[in-house]
Amino acid sequence: MLQRYLKNQYESTKKMERRIDFIHESLGNKSEVLFKQVIKLDEDINKLREDHDRSLNLVKLDVAAKYQELLNKSMRIEDTSYGNSKHLGSIYNRDTPLE
Numbered sequence: 001m002l003q004r005y006l007k008n009q010y011e012s013t014k015k016m017e018r019r020i021d022f023i024h025e026s027l028g029n030k031s032e033v034l035f036k037q038v039i040k041l042d043e044d045i046n047k048l049r050e051d052h053d054r055s056l057n058l059v060k061l062d063v064a065a066k067y068q069e070l071l072n073k074s075m076r077i078e079d080t081s082y083g084n085s086k087h088l089g090s091i092y093n094r095d096t097p098l099e
Helices: 002-092
Strands: none
């Protein structure tokens, strides 16, 4: 009777050890999978940051180009208006009368 009890206890202990080993292995695999997912997410975040920075730089360059274009247009308008006023001034400020 005692031997049967000890045998049952031994088998029960072995089953528990196998379950514990299985749980440890399962948790180990899950932690490894989670770790790989964290690394992948970190890489994705870095790629998104690079894409965002690249897009932001493109927008900045586009805005700078449009600003330069508007600045160039305004400079041409100033040159034209200055040239016209100079020309008109020379007509109205003549010493000799027009014929």
